[in-house]
Amino acid sequence: MDEFSFINAIKPKAYNQPTLIKGIGDDAAVFRSTSDIVTTVDTFVEDIHFSLDTMEPFHIGYRVLAANISDLAAMGAEPAFYLVSMCIPKKWSQKALEEIYQGMHELASIYQMDLIGGDTVSSDRLMISITAMGYVPKERARYRSHAKPGDIIFATGTLGDSRAGLEILLHQQECKDKDYYIRRHRLPEPKAAFALGLREIERVALNDISDGISNEANEIAEASGVELIIIEEKVPVSQTFYQFSEEQQYEWKLSGGEDFELLGTVPEKEWSRVQEIAHQANTPIKQIGYVRKTEEPRVLIQSKEEIKQLTKSGYTHLK
Amino acid sequence: MDEFSFINAIKPKAYNQPTLIKGIGDDAAVFRSTSDIVTTVDTFVEDIHFSLDTMEPFHIGYRVLAANISDLAAMGAEPAFYLVSMCIPKKWSQKALEEIYQGMHELASIYQMDLIGGDTVSSDRLMISITAMGYVPKERARYRSHAKPGDIIFATGTLGDSRAGLEILLHQQECKDKDYYIRRHRLPEPKAAFALGLREIERVALNDISDGISNEANEIAEASGVELIIIEEKVPVSQTFYQFSEEQQYEWKLSGGEDFELLGTVPEKEWSRVQEIAHQANTPIKQIGYVRKTEEPRVLIQSKEEIKQLTKSGYTHLK
Numbered sequence: 001m002d003e004f005s006f007i008n009a010i011k012p013k014a015y016n017q018p019t020l021i022k023g024i025g026d027d028a029a030v031f032r033s034t035s036d037i038v039t040t041v042d043t044f045v046e047d048i049h050f051s052l053d054t055m056e057p058f059h060i061g062y063r064v065l066a067a068n069i070s071d072l073a074a075m076g077a078e079p080a081f082y083l084v085s086m087c088i089p090k091k092w093s094q095k096a097l098e099e100i101y102q103g104m105h106e107l108a109s110i111y112q113m114d115l116i117g118g119d120t121v122s123s124d125r126l127m128i129s130i131t132a133m134g135y136v137p138k139e140r141a142r143y144r145s146h147a148k149p150g151d152i153i154f155a156t157g158t159l160g161d162s163r164a165g166l167e168i169l170l171h172q173q174e175c176k177d178k179d180y181y182i183r184r185h186r187l188p189e190p191k192a193a194f195a196l197g198l199r200e201i202e203r204v205a206l207n208d209i210s211d212g213i214s215n216e217a218n219e220i221a222e223a224s225g226v227e228l229i230i231i232e233e234k235v236p237v238s239q240t241f242y243q244f245s246e247e248q249q250y251e252w253k254l255s256g257g258e259d260f261e262l263l264g265t266v267p268e269k270e271w272s273r274v275q276e277i278a279h280q281a282n283t284p285i286k287q288i289g290y291v292r293k294t295e296e297p298r299v300l301i302q303s304k305e306e307i308k309q310l311t312k313s314g315y316t317h318l319k
Numbered sequence: 320m321d322e323f324s325f326i327n328a329i330k331p332k333a334y335n336q337p338t339l340i341k342g343i344g345d346d347a348a349v350f351r352s353t354s355d356i357v358t359t360v361d362t363f364v365e366d367i368h369f370s371l372d373t374m375e376p377f378h379i380g381y382r383v384l385a386a387n388i389s390d391l392a393a394m395g396a397e398p399a400f401y402l403v404s405m406c407i408p409k410k411w412s413q414k415a416l417e418e419i420y421q422g423m424h425e426l427a428s429i430y431q432m433d434l435i436g437g438d439t440v441s442s443d444r445l446m447i448s449i450t451a452m453g454y455v456p457k458e459r460a461r462y463r464s465h466a467k468p469g470d471i472i473f474a475t476g477t478l479g480d481s482r483a484g485l486e487i488l489l490h491q492q493e494c495k496d497k498d499y500y501i502r503r504h505r506l507p508e509p510k511a512a513f514a515l516g517l518r519e520i521e522r523v524a525l526n527d528i529s530d531g532i533s534n535e536a537n538e539i540a541e542a543s544g545v546e547l548i549i550i551e552e553k554v555p556v557s558q559t560f561y562q563f564s565e566e567q568q569y570e571w572k573l574s575g576g577e578d579f580e581l582l583g584t585v586p587e588k589e590w591s592r593v594q595e596i597a598h599q600a601n602t603p604i605k606q607i608g609y610v611r612k613t614e615e616p617r618v619l620i621q622s623k624e625e626i627k628q629l630t631k632s633g634y635t636h637l638k
Binding site for chain 1: 340341344345346347348349350351352355356357358359360361362363364367368390391393394396400402403404405406435436437438439440441442443444446448450452455457460462463464525526527542
């Protein structure tokens with residue numbers, strides 16, 4: 001592979017962000033901001049986080065950037081820039097590599113994000129690490145520690161779909177809405193537009209659902225020192241999700257991960273406004289529980305029959 | 320390895336940067352700046368960029384961050400933050416990993432840099448990717464495109480030492496100042512303090528010497544559309560550098576790389592002030608040539624006998 005022609009192929013022809021001063025081509029990039037800057041990094045390794053058996057190169061690029069944008073959304077930040085570090089096995093063709101970048105670019109262009117740097121080295125196994133940056137107005141970063149007793153707990157979209165899509169791909173399983181679930185796995189849509197719409201709301205706790213709500217809800221409970229009660233029947237799932245076994249449904253919707261939806265809490269008086277904002281952003285949203293005062297931070301899951309404690313890993317036991 | 324205890328071991332106990340709002344512990348970090356932000360990423364892979372035969376884990380961490388700080392210095396930026404993405408082979412002990420972070424921390428603490436994020440995943444081969452961020456006052460970023468005909472060309476420190484250190488380590492060679500050369504290879508000192516001191520100078524072109532001056536000088540020539548004349552005898556080398564063969568000396572000082580010194584150009588009238596600034600920063604500095612107007616951007620190297628063109632890869636031919 002000719003490094004020069006590869007860099008030329010992936011280097012942006014033009015930049016979108018008005019705050020960018022210097023893009024790719026010097027020792028580092030330069031930008032200028034009056035907003036607060038939010039930054040995060042996510043690293044994906046072949047055969048650990050993704051496999052070429054279930055993903056095309058385009059999907060891999062798209063999905064790594066989606067994970068980053070989802071982190072920015074969970075902070076209430078507007079995506080602005082990304083830097084890509086890649087380890088590439090020698091056997092990979094330049095075409096396949098360009099497809100990875102095209103996948104990123106497809107998603108980046110929705111948010112006018114600019115690629116402003118990177119590093120490409122050879123290795124045995126494909127590895128992609130993206131550092132993303134975004135902007136948030138002062139005092140509007142959304143922390144996990146912002147939940148308070150009396151808050152509504154909400155989730156966007158539907159949960160467990162990405163995990164269902166992976167299962168369908170792995171077992172070449174036939175089922176209803178097969179393409180839908182596969183798409184949810186390969187091309188997840190981070191909820192950045194909805195998160196940006198929330199800016200008028202003074203207090204929101206947000207966490208993105210990358211590992212499953214059992215994990216994310218516990219992170220909010222710990223950071224805020226509160227108890228989260230989740231009503232199991234209210235956890236949003238797709239219309240045809242019932243076709244999977246009960247065990248699968250339960251595990252996937254609570255611990256499936258990589259749906260890149262948002263879990264949050266807001267004061268009850270803001271709930272109707274949050275629903276309007278979600279509607280404007282074309283983002284389904286649902287109340288799934290409420291926040292209570294507690295001595296011991298934890299997450300409870302309440303079903304018709306019983307109430308149980310939900311641990312980070314999705315394990316439940318009677319409280 | 321217990322992920323929780325590992326993260327606790329490497330997570331900063333306190334932060335130094337007054338502009339930091341949120342460090343590690345949420346979906347992303349947040350900071351606030353009135354200066355321009357400079358950002359860069361560098362990726363190092365085991366057995367490609369470093370080897371455990373010649374480096375301890377401490378040196379590896381130190382050196383990856385040094386490469387990043389050197390990029391920030393080459394932009395005139397003050398180092399502020401870094402995010403670390405690592406792929407770790409399962410066989411690595413937690414102790415060895417903590418030593419990598421200690422190496423980074425040793426260098427970071429000189430600049431009060433804060434570790435504000437990261438991602439750690441397992442893989443077959445050790446990979447470390449660092450994204451670093453720094454601050455530069457408006458209109459003071461130092462680009463490769465800033466060189467102009469009539470400028471002085473300067474280099475800091477001595478060149479070729481890192482390459483000599485590597486050779487000594489690889490061949491377990493005995494020589495004068497052995498420990499010095501090994502130290503220059505394992506624990507290079509990026510010239511950020513000197514670069515910051517240059518802020519009063521209106522125009523400086525800067526590039527860090529990571530691949531050797533034959534490469535970096537050509538980058539300045541191309542970006543600025545000028546001709547750089549380098550006087551071979553003036554290229555700074557260590558006092559005992561003469562002990563290596565003539566071929567080695569020539570190759571290492573021009574293309575050795577990873578010295579993390581700075582190559583720059585300034586107007587002649589600023590040269591005495593630049594020397595004072597270097598002296599204050601305890602950074603040796605030397606004029607090594609001058610910049611000329613040209614039709615065709617290029618680098619020439621002049622020795623007692625002849626003048627030759629110097630290509631990016633260090634190859635020379637009669638002009």
